Amino acid sequence: MNRTLQIVGTMASLLTLAACLDPDEAGNLVPETVAEDPLLPAIEVNGTRLHSEAFGDIHNPIVVFLHGGPGSDYRALISQKGQPNASRYPDERTVTGVGLSQLQDEYYCVFYDQRGAGLSPRFDSNDIDVDLYVDDLDAVIDYYLHRKKEETGVLDDQVTLFAWSYGGVLATTYINAHPERVRDVAFYEPGPIDPAMWDYLADNMTSVFGQLDKDWLDEYLLSHDHITPDTHSRFDYQMTLGAGRAFPEFHEDPNTPFWRIGAVVSTMGLDYGPSVDFDITQNLDAFEGGVLVMAGALTVGELPGYIDLLRPHYPGFQYVEIADVGHTGPWEKADDVAAEIRRFLSR
Amino acid sequence: MQRLITMTLTMLALAGSAQAHTVTRTDETSNKAYLRTGVEPTTMLTVGVQRSFRLAPLDRDIMPYIEWGTSVVRPGWGNSELTVGATMVAVEYGRLKLVNRLFVTAGAVETINFDSKRFAVGDAIAAGFYDRIWFVAGTVEYEHNVINRIDHTDHYRTTFYEDAEDGWYRGAGGTVQFGIEGGVTLLERLDLHLEVKMPFTERFASYNGSPLHANFVTGYRF
Numbered sequence: 001m002n003r004t005l006q007i008v009g010t011m012a013s014l015l016t017l018a019a020c021l022d023p024d025e026a027g028n029l030v031p032e033t034v035a036e037d038p039l040l041p042a043i044e045v046n047g048t049r050l051h052s053e054a055f056g057d058i059h060n061p062i063v064v065f066l067h068g069g070p071g072s073d074y075r076a077l078i079s080q081k082g083q084p085n086a087s088r089y090p091d092e093r094t095v096t097g098v099g100l101s102q103l104q105d106e107y108y109c110v111f112y113d114q115r116g117a118g119l120s121p122r123f124d125s126n127d128i129d130v131d132l133y134v135d136d137l138d139a140v141i142d143y144y145l146h147r148k149k150e151e152t153g154v155l156d157d158q159v160t161l162f163a164w165s166y167g168g169v170l171a172t173t174y175i176n177a178h179p180e181r182v183r184d185v186a187f188y189e190p191g192p193i194d195p196a197m198w199d200y201l202a203d204n205m206t207s208v209f210g211q212l213d214k215d216w217l218d219e220y221l222l223s224h225d226h227i228t229p230d231t232h233s234r235f236d237y238q239m240t241l242g243a244g245r246a247f248p249e250f251h252e253d254p255n256t257p258f259w260r261i262g263a264v265v266s267t268m269g270l271d272y273g274p275s276v277d278f279d280i281t282q283n284l285d286a287f288e289g290g291v292l293v294m295a296g297a298l299t300v301g302e303l304p305g306y307i308d309l310l311r312p313h314y315p316g317f318q319y320v321e322i323a324d325v326g327h328t329g330p331w332e333k334a335d336d337v338a339a340e341i342r343r344f345l346s347r
Numbered sequence: 348m349q350r351l352i353t354m355t356l357t358m359l360a361l362a363g364s365a366q367a368h369t370v371t372r373t374d375e376t377s378n379k380a381y382l383r384t385g386v387e388p389t390t391m392l393t394v395g396v397q398r399s400f401r402l403a404p405l406d407r408d409i410m411p412y413i414e415w416g417t418s419v420v421r422p423g424w425g426n427s428e429l430t431v432g433a434t435m436v437a438v439e440y441g442r443l444k445l446v447n448r449l450f451v452t453a454g455a456v457e458t459i460n461f462d463s464k465r466f467a468v469g470d471a472i473a474a475g476f477y478d479r480i481w482f483v484a485g486t487v488e489y490e491h492n493v494i495n496r497i498d499h500t501d502h503y504r505t506t507f508y509e510d511a512e513d514g515w516y517r518g519a520g521g522t523v524q525f526g527i528e529g530g531v532t533l534l535e536r537l538d539l540h541l542e543v544k545m546p547f548t549e550r551f552a553s554y555n556g557s558p559l560h561a562n563f564v565t566g567y568r569f
Binding site: 083218 | 390418421454457459467492495502503507515518519521548550
């Protein structure tokens with residue numbers, strides 16, 4: 001009798017565990033990417049699938065939007081505060097043409113999630129580097145220029161870039177490598193592109209260790225007793241706890257939407273890191289396009305000297321401050337940011 | 348029934364750290380209440396009690412304990428841990444001892460994105476030099492989450508992933524920690540104890556939380 005009870009008890013325990021959800025299976029805690037979900041819009045470039053969409057008339061000039069992070073995605077760029085956040089499935093969206101995608105009435109707007117970020121596939125850190133990111137962007141530009149030629153017969157060889165936060169680092173790296181490919185670039189609070197900018201941020205921002213009394217950090221740390229970042233899904237899931245809350249000087253709105261934080265790429269130093277000897281600016285002299293730099297007034301209030309550090313690299317850039325907003329201005333004040341981009345590109 | 352209790356206690360014991368020192372002087376005091384503060388995994392405040400008694404079948408002292416710890420920043424049941432376990436000297440050569448601690452934990456965390464309740468098992472070994480009024484030891488600790496109940500918030504569904512699955516999850520990870528600890532006993536009854544640990548995931552990958560865990564424990568024997 002005792003043995004029967006033991007067997008039944010063991011089987012019941014095993015069945016209970018077997019019936020439990022798997023935290024490592026994409027789709028449970030975090031969404032599947034284009035590698036698993038065929039319903040997501042994607043393009044095949046540079047040997048991988050990337051989550052990508054384009055809006056507007058392809059006869060118009062192409063603007064490629066580069067999201068931040070590294071590891072964020074373009075959801076906030078096609079959503080805007082006060083409107084429903086964009087579903088990952090285009091057919092399920094209740095509003096369109098919002099966020100910076102409102103520029104589709106004048107431009108062919110291209111959005112993609114960078115490799116390892118958002119709804120683009122997950123990669124291990126040793127499979128991603130900055131050169132690959134530059135090659136990916138080049139391939140995305142090629143893809144859409146080729147599509148334009150195929151659909152319209154127009155042979156165009158340049159695009160305009162919009163670059164937000166880390167996207168500004170990627171844009172600068174790309175322009176430095178391929179200055180002839182970029183017509184103009186519009187930045188919104190670009191990440192640091194040289195050691196002086198890194199140092200400025202390090203000297204003027206609150207470190208994580210200075211935030212032990214903050215809810216977000218308490219949540220993040222305590223969650224490590226519950227979930228450890230051994231797999232992509234768990235790592236991505238845990239990383240969301242800091243989104244929009246970890247940098248008080250940025251005055252980010254924590255409701256800014258994402259599909260997925262690509263935790264691996266967000267922690268692997270694609271933004272070069274302050275201690276790395278890097279130079280992504282030595283060839284910027286060859287860039288002949290226009291440069292717009294936008295920044296939220298709240299961020300500028302906290303970091304007043306930061307934007308000026310761009311001047312040695314982009315002399316003569318136009319500068320616009322967006323009122324009453326911080327680092328998440330492209331989502332919070334999408335109309336204002338879009339209006340400035342229109343004004344800049346129609347100059 | 349007695350056999351079951353003996354087996355359970357033996358299993359608990361064959362699994363030591365903060366409680367380890369007390370187990371070396373069980374001939375003088377049987378009980379201890381303690382307060383632990385530190386960062387593990389966040390800033391925590393923990394209260395606990397332990398009582399030692401002789402486990403006749405093993406001819407050893409065993410020291411069951413129970414403790415409850417809560418986040419200092421967001422105190423309360425929703426961000427706390429309840430741990431029950433037992434400590435026992437497994438091997439000893441004079442003042443060199445190998446102390447083992449086995450424990451089970453039920454914990455909760457509330458976040459902007461999800462609420463989680465976890466049930467975990469763990470084992471810790473402390474090997475060191477235990478004098479009557481001081482000790483120093485190296486520690487290895489392993490804890491594995493057996494099952495988690497995860498429920499997502501509206502914020503997470505709106506801001507990140509609308510189709511996130513609520514429910515019971517298996518195996519959401521575990522931690523391995525390597526550390527050192529030491530302590531002294533003052534005025535015969537007051538134990539002061541410091542421990543520093545370096546955490547890794549159970550797959551020995553980067554923990555990505557606090558790079559070090561550190562605790563200061565004040566205990567009173569009675």
